[in-house]
Amino acid sequence: MEEQSIPIGMLLQKAAKIRAHILEMVAEAKSGHPGGSLSAVEILVTLFFYKMRHDPKRPDWPDRDRFVLSKGHAAPVLYSTLAEAGYLPTSELKTLRKINSRLQGHPDHRVPGVEFPGGSLGIGLSAAIGMALAGKVDKKDYRVYALLGDGELDEGETWEAAMAAPKFKLDNLTAIVDRNGIQQDGLTEQIMPMEPVGYKWKAFNWHVLEVDGFDFRQVIDALEKAESMRNRPTVIIAHTVKGKGVSFMEWDPAYHGKAPDKDTVRKLVKTMLEE
């Protein structure tokens, strides 16, 4: 890895802006899922502003890398990232969840840059497999990334997909698990224990990596290891914190699907962008 070439400053700045967008848009909508959006910020920033081959001017470019947000409830982080990348105006973000808006509560295919309408949990990895298979059939070198929630791993289809990807030798596929430890009803280890998560994927014949999901260097390093792996898909277990960046939201399951009020957000955003 070439340390010098990683523009950490730019990535940090993007992350701060995207966190601010997330808070502002869910406050404006008075609903939405801030917790699981905030935990995934650095992962999306790394993909969209460093790793992926994509062009906001050509969202349907056949050779683009693809990002599937399987944990579709984190739509605010996806829309904010796409807006920062230039797929849609940042001014549109405040229409989230409002009538006649493109920005549906869960990712909608009509929004440029949205590859898949995730939302009903468990489907995204399967869809990513389909895209990766098509890439193999067409002998294209694009890569497919799928971001899964850790609560989402409760879904049986995830494991159907986990069995299938190694069978098809999909080394062009990288799954990332946002391991923030919390699902809607509480801690994942209380609701449906899933540890040892890494070993489960290993047993399904995946190339498994574990990283701190907020450390750009670690995330980049893992994505590059995934890219150089041959004949096997990679899963990156990204250890994160739900509600990251907002002290009272961190580790609080209540903020899985609850919006903070506008006044609080105004103060939070001011501090965030100053830092």
Add this chain to the structure above:
Amino acid sequence: MLVQLASMRDAYAEVLLELGQEDSRVVVLGADTSVSIKTSLFGDRFPDRFFNVGIAEANMMGIAAGLALAGKIPFVTTYAAFVPGKCLDQIRNAIAYPNLNVKIVSSHGGLTVGPDGASHQTIEDVATMRAVPRMHVIVPADAPSTRSLVAQACRTLGPFYIRLSRPSVPTIYSASKDVEVGKAKILREGSDIGIIACGIMVNEAMEAAETLSKTGISAEVVDSHTVKPLDSETIVRVARKTGTLVTAEEQNVIGGLGGAVAEAITESYPVPITRVGVRDTFGESGEHEELMVKYGLTSKEIARAAKHLIKSR
């Protein structure tokens, strides 16, 4: 009269090979039932475009969605007992909602899968798929129309559900009789009653019309192979002409073709209607002819319903 029997499955497998030959975007997915349904023939011919995902229908639908998003035309096939039963969420959210170009073709639909019993018989798939926005629902009557309708589905953008039955059925369509997605086909003209049927019940409807003609009743027979979008125009025209209708399908009478026809005529030209089909009950093991008799899926049942309707008019 010599009755020629042909299998819808064979017709499907054959037309898939042709479609695969003419369009490299065509890919086929199976879930451990591809030898039985004969889609494995596609896999033999085009191994890099055939994906057997094992016994995992939900995953199969999700993968099909991804393939379609990357420009492929996926044909997804397994038994109707599992599609849509085991994967309605994936069909709804990953395929129909984004209006993807996925063709779901189920085999062994209805009761006539026979001795496997109720767990493997499908009597609610047509109703279920009809209720999903953007989904086309097609129930072909015989092998030649299966070929044609599958090929048309391949060339029409958007999600399709095509439901095939297991037994070999008498051939109704000759090459000269064309069949078009979205257009109900009048197979026999008549003036006293209209029989609207789909799938293997189209042949029963034709036989019923023949029986009825011997008692002086003139029946019009319509193959409504496209259950959605329903050709309401043709059906309402038949209702106006004949004044009463019988529907016939190898499905629960709730929500399938009978439901669709009842909805259409009620909104524009209400006439008395009797729905022949499975009377909201589960099936059981038995040979397919035995099941058809026991559950009232016969020409005799259609003729009886027609006579009763005409008498009480």
